[in-house]
């Protein structure tokens with residue numbers, strides 16, 4: 001039970017736990033696969049993407065650490081983006097589709113949550129873009145672990 005102004009509630013709880021995040025990612029992913037700008041990166045898609053991204057975001061937002069404990073953790077994330085050479089236009093489209101999916105999946109619309117979501121998406125996509133262009137470890141983004149996002 002939470003009330004307005006409760007600063008101890010995690011983002012994970014605020015979005016309705018794993019079920020809320022799963023709804024968000026499952027709404028977003030088909031749109032990514034159908035997007036002409038993103039298609040060259042994602043192709044026909046991967047059957048595990050929705051589950052893995054849901055578990056990753058759950059961990060970032062203060063939920064269980066399934067991504068680190070069972071799905072390879074940060075090294076798996078790094079590997080997934082390496083060499084993809086994501087453009088700024090593709091990064092922006094990825095974020096835009098996420099924000100639209102947050103609306104359509106009925107995620108909370110309060111400004112505090114939406115600001116935190118956008119801040120994280122900006123950060124996370126910048127990490128992914130930098131790492132996708134790295135030709136050696138020295139070029140990688142300094143964030144080398146699954147972040148825990150405070151709000």
Ligand code: HEM
Nearest residue numbers: 041042046049052053056076080086090091094124125128
């Ligand atoms: C907040 C930013 C991001 C997060 C949290 C994220 C997270 C993930 C995760 C968890 C995976 C799956 C890794 C696994 O299987 O364990 C993945 C794969 C992938 N990501 Fe990202 N990603 C982000 C940004 C981006 C961006 C901006 C792009 C391109 C526009 C992108 C393109 C891809 C591709 C092409 C794959 C591999 C193919 C696939 O699994 O379908 N990612 N990402």
